[in-house]
Amino acid sequence: MKQFTYILLGICFGIVLYKSEAASWFRIYEMFRFESFHMYGIIGSAVATGALGIFCIKKYRLYTFDHQKMALEPKNKSFPRYLWGGVIFGLGWALVGACPGPMFILVGAGFMPLLVVIFGALIGTFLYGLLRKYLPH
Amino acid sequence: MNWMDDTWPWYVAGPLLAGIMFALLFLGKQFGVSANLRTMCSLAGAGRFSNFFNINWKDQRWNLYFILGGAIGGYIAAHYMGNNGVSISQKTADYLENTYQITGSKMAYLPPELFSVEGFSHPFLWAIWIGGGLLVGFGARYAGGCTSGHAISGLSNLQWPSLIAVIGFFIGGLTMVHLLFPLLFKA
Numbered sequence: 019m020k021q022f023t024y025i026l027l028g029i030c031f032g033i034v035l036y037k038s039e040a041a042s043w044f045r046i047y048e049m050f051r052f053e054s055f056h057m058y059g060i061i062g063s064a065v066a067t068g069a070l071g072i073f074c075i076k077k078y079r080l081y082t083f084d085h086q087k088m089a090l091e092p093k094n095k096s097f098p099r100y101l102w103g104g105v106i107f108g109l110g111w112a113l114v115g116a117c118p119g120p121m122f123i124l125v126g127a128g129f130m131p132l133l134v135v136i137f138g139a140l141i142g143t144f145l146y147g148l149l150r151k152y153l154p155h
Numbered sequence: 156m157n158w159m160d161d162t163w164p165w166y167v168a169g170p171l172l173a174g175i176m177f178a179l180l181f182l183g184k185q186f187g188v189s190a191n192l193r194t195m196c197s198l199a200g201a202g203r204f205s206n207f208f209n210i211n212w213k214d215q216r217w218n219l220y221f222i223l224g225g226a227i228g229g230y231i232a233a234h235y236m237g238n239n240g241v242s243i244s245q246k247t248a249d250y251l252e253n254t255y256q257i258t259g260s261k262m263a264y265l266p267p268e269l270f271s272v273e274g275f276s277h278p279f280l281w282a283i284w285i286g287g288g289l290l291v292g293f294g295a296r297y298a299g300g301c302t303s304g305h306a307i308s309g310l311s312n313l314q315w316p317s318l319i320a321v322i323g324f325f326i327g328g329l330t331m332v333h334l335l336f337p338l339l340f341k342a
Contacts, residue, residue, distance in 0.1 A: 028224020036232035038168030050332040063169025068311025082183040089185040103298025104323015110290025112331035119188040126226030127233035138288020146296040147207035
């Protein structure tokens, strides 16, 4: 039953990202050329709505459905990992025009080359696991 | 039923994404897709090479279901929800066509020059796919999150690290599009 809830939320996620075209290479390219407000509007309105909601969650001390604390722990404070990790991520995001969510959504939509991209992303994740002790965090 | 066919506007998509994040929060979970890549490495046995992958993958099962749903959603949207072109600005479409001979935004969701099945016989495209994926996977884990975890969840929770990561995403993306694309695709 719980699995079904997550699958259903995932289906919503897939449809929203596909239909808003945020999963399209073309939109990512357009965003990095600053030639449309569309992607900024999606991220901006998601963050505005999200921030308002999380503000309310904290203000009214809301709990999860099974009365636990929400998963809102702040990330560790540091600088290099977020900047360098972010830059590396951004290079790949612009190149293949897909971040991790859209990769899976696009495979579902029938774009088989994205399976190769996911394979690359798994190799990247694995390499991070191997090299992480040598990297500044 | 135009809303099925047309591009969903940003002011619909953004709040809906936030809604998905809230639903996950109330279920006790944190919205973040790239964690699945780590879980998949763990499942494939990467724990033998690095203890970074020694995680209890059962705690992450919900996220695998979530992304399975994402793929199903992609299938539904692509097959039953209207036209598959992308309405990018004419300026971008013209620039892509004139500079890189990349066409098709009017009738294709992804540029056929980069993501069609014919591409499987081009080593150059394999290199782009693997290389791009590798950067995304490596960068997401190094930064501790991707677009969903940092740009949406993290910024909504007003976390400085997420703002740094998102600035990094843009430094990387702008470098790729403005400095590296001309070298990679023009030759």
